[in-house]
Amino acid sequence: MADDDIEKLLGGFAADTLTPEEKRRLCNTVLHDQQLFNLFADEQALKELLTDPVVREKLLRSLRETTSTTDGGNVSWFGWFRRPAGLAWTGGLTAALFALVLGTNIYQESLRQSDRLTTNEDAPLAAGSIPSPSAAPPTSSRITESEPKAQASPQQAMPVGKEAPLARRAKQVPATMANPKEEQEAIQTEPDKLQDSPQSFPQTVPQSKGDTPDVADQSRASAPLTSTSAPVPPKAPAIDDPTTQVGSALNARSLFYGESQEVVSSAMKEKQEGRYSVQEFDRPTRKGEQGARLTETRAETSQPLGIRYSLVMNGMKDLHDDRNGETSLRTSSFDLMIEANQDSFFQVWGEDGSLPLQLLFPFSAGDPVSSRLLTHQRRRIPILAGHRSIMIRLSLMPFETPSTMDSDVTTPSLRQHLQESSASLEAFIPQEQATYVVSRDPSASTLTVRIPLH
Amino acid sequence: MNRDQILATLRERILAFATLRVSRDRAEDLTQDVLTVLHEKYSQVTELVELVPLSFQVLRYKMLDAHRKALRRGEYHQESVEDQPLADASDNPMVQLDQKQRVDRLLTAMTQLGERCRELFKWKLEGKSFPEIQQLMKQTSINTIYTWDLRCRRELLTFMGGSWE
Numbered sequence: 001m002a003d004d005d006i007e008k009l010l011g012g013f014a015a016d017t018l019t020p021e022e023k024r025r026l027c028n029t030v031l032h033d034q035q036l037f038n039l040f041a042d043e044q045a046l047k048e049l050l051t052d053p054v055v056r057e058k059l060l061r062s063l064r065e066t067t068s069t070t071d072g073g074n075v076s077w078f079g080w081f082r083r084p085a086g087l088a089w090t091g092g093l094t095a096a097l098f099a100l101v102l103g104t105n106i107y108q109e110s111l112r113q114s115d116r117l118t119t120n121e122d123a124p125l126a127a128g129s130i131p132s133p134s135a136a137p138p139t140s141s142r143i144t145e146s147e148p149k150a151q152a153s154p155q156q157a158m159p160v161g162k163e164a165p166l167a168r169r170a171k172q173v174p175a176t177m178a179n180p181k182e183e184q185e186a187i188q189t190e191p192d193k194l195q196d197s198p199q200s201f202p203q204t205v206p207q208s209k210g211d212t213p214d215v216a217d218q219s220r221a222s223a224p225l226t227s228t229s230a231p232v233p234p235k236a237p238a239i240d241d242p243t244t245q246v247g248s249a250l251n252a253r254s255l256f257y258g259e260s261q262e263v264v265s266s267a268m269k270e271k272q273e274g275r276y277s278v279q280e281f282d283r284p285t286r287k288g289e290q291g292a293r294l295t296e297t298r299a300e301t302s303q304p305l306g307i308r309y310s311l312v313m314n315g316m317k318d319l320h321d322d323r324n325g326e327t328s329l330r331t332s333s334f335d336l337m338i339e340a341n342q343d344s345f346f347q348v349w350g351e352d353g354s355l356p357l358q359l360l361f362p363f364s365a366g367d368p369v370s371s372r373l374l375t376h377q378r379r380r381i382p383i384l385a386g387h388r389s390i391m392i393r394l395s396l397m398p399f400e401t402p403s404t405m406d407s408d409v410t411t412p413s414l415r416q417h418l419q420e421s422s423a424s425l426e427a428f429i430p431q432e433q434a435t436y437v438v439s440r441d442p443s444a445s446t447l448t449v450r451i452p453l454h
Numbered sequence: 455m456n457r458d459q460i461l462a463t464l465r466e467r468i469l470a471f472a473t474l475r476v477s478r479d480r481a482e483d484l485t486q487d488v489l490t491v492l493h494e495k496y497s498q499v500t501e502l503v504e505l506v507p508l509s510f511q512v513l514r515y516k517m518l519d520a521h522r523k524a525l526r527r528g529e530y531h532q533e534s535v536e537d538q539p540l541a542d543a544s545d546n547p548m549v550q551l552d553q554k555q556r557v558d559r560l561l562t563a564m565t566q567l568g569e570r571c572r573e574l575f576k577w578k579l580e581g582k583s584f585p586e587i588q589q590l591m592k593q594t595s596i597n598t599i600y601t602w603d604l605r606c607r608r609e610l611l612t613f614m615g616g617s618w619e
């Protein structure tokens with residue numbers, strides 16, 4: 001120890017615990033250092049106290065008691081807890097425990113959700129109860145299922161003579177949907193019966209080979225405007241080959257709603273989550289709601305231009321008319337409901353015998369606002385009765401101002417279109433017979449559909 | 455260093471120390487009284503390590519005696535001698551009270567010390583030397599113990615009010 005550090009021996013000097021060597025060095029230094037001497041002289045008072053055995057024992061006892069109370073027991077633990085380090089450890093452990101519990105809950109919840117989704121996806125596919133519109137198995141499977149039933153009940157099966165098996169099956173379909181009330185009840189009350197019910201799938205209404213291969217009869221209505229309480233089912237187009245007709249009819253509807261797997265899977269998911277029936281899935285869009293959802297996920301690039309139309313009698317329901325005040329026309333008018341799968345413009349023309357075509361809607365040929373048709377937004381156009389047929393023109397571009405139609409447009413060819421008719425059970429339009437017409441050419445920007453009324 | 459040389463050196467230190475507390479004349483008288491006691495009553499003490507602590511102790515007693523005499527004579531308050539009680543050879547109640555108060559202050563101050571300082575003081579009161587305390591506190595250097603002890607002493611002095619008296 002350096003001489004400068006002799007001051008550190010003061011404590012030992014007062015307690016008289018210095019070693020002989022320390023004492024010798026201390027005394028030598030003190031004799032030659034007045035300041036140190038003064039310090040040691042002042043320390044004498046403490047040394048005097050500590051020299052007294054009674055005082056020493058008293059101090060010692062006090063220190064031992066203090067040490068023992070702070071050493072062990074609850075007081076010590078509580079003292080450790082009150083220290084900042086203890087508090088930090090406790091807080092950190094609590095936070096870690098909380099984070100662990102929270103993370104575990106979130107992880108389990110995500111696992112549950114994924115399991116639920118997987119179950120929803122797998123179950124229908126395994127059971128084969130919900131068909132894929134793109135693969136078009138529903139109709140065939142349903143038809144296959146309904147075949148024995150149709151054979152068992154001869155009243156329902158229509159005699160079709162010698163026809164191809166597929167065509168015969170296709171013809172059995174309208175017969176099985178003869179009781180629409182029964183069909184609706186089955187959907188609403190017993191979903192399980194849907195699989196057994198042949199009415200719960202889109203109906204293909206092909207016609208025989210000899211009906212009308214030409215365009216004028218391609219969609220001739222079978223019972224137009226004959227009843228005030230029933231929708232107007234347009235006649236399905238004639239086709240050369242029934243097998244081709246079945247396939248193309250299915251494709252017409254699926255093409256109308258988009259052919260990509262994304263659309264199909266999205267729609268199926270929605271159906272599965274909502275536990276809808278197959279018929280609800282196959283049914284056309286419900287008031288634009290499902291169409292809007294499909295629009296979000298639809299692959300827009302490869303979708304051909306398509307239109308969905310149906311005719312509804314005004315007498316069956318008080319429907320909104322775009323032209324207010326013409327209620328007197330409703331007794332002898334019907335509504336044309338149209339819907340396009342792309343943003344487009346449309347015109348409705350009326351054909352009345354030898355007279356030239358007459359523009360029924362919009363009122364002005366150069367009115368792009370009124371003729372605008374948004375994607376999957378259904379429009380209702382009131383049409384006065386009396387026309388032999390009406391013609392719908394659909395175009396991606398606004399129409400030119402001339403209010404006359406070119407001759408080439410008036411003769412649309414069935415080869416350019418795919419067509420399908422299906423029954424719809426929407427709440428506000430029961431038994432709506434909708435027809436889907438989709439252009440075969442994906443690049444086509446126009447589409448013309450002729451609807452015979454008489 | 456022989457005894458005379460030690461006493462001569464001690465005289466200088468004692469006089470300087472006393473001069474800081476009392477007047478020069480009184481300091482010289484005080485120093486002479488200390489050396490007289492060391493020469494007459496402790497003539498057998500010749501070792502340096504014994505003479506120095508002894509001189510500290512004699513000096514303190516002599517200063518306390520001088521303080522009591524001055525107080526008794528009324529040098530501080532100029533009171534009548536007849537009013538003061540006769541001197542008693544044993545500790546009077548005032549000294550006893552003073553010591554008791556100092557002990558109490560010391561106890562209170564020690565309870566305010568940290569755990570390490572209390573341990574250190576406890577071992578010192580138990581008579582353990584610094585090397586022994588070094589082993590008890592498991593320190594490799596004894597200088598650490600010296601430093602800790604110095605800091606604890608200063609801390610205790612602060613709690614005592616800056617003086618051991």
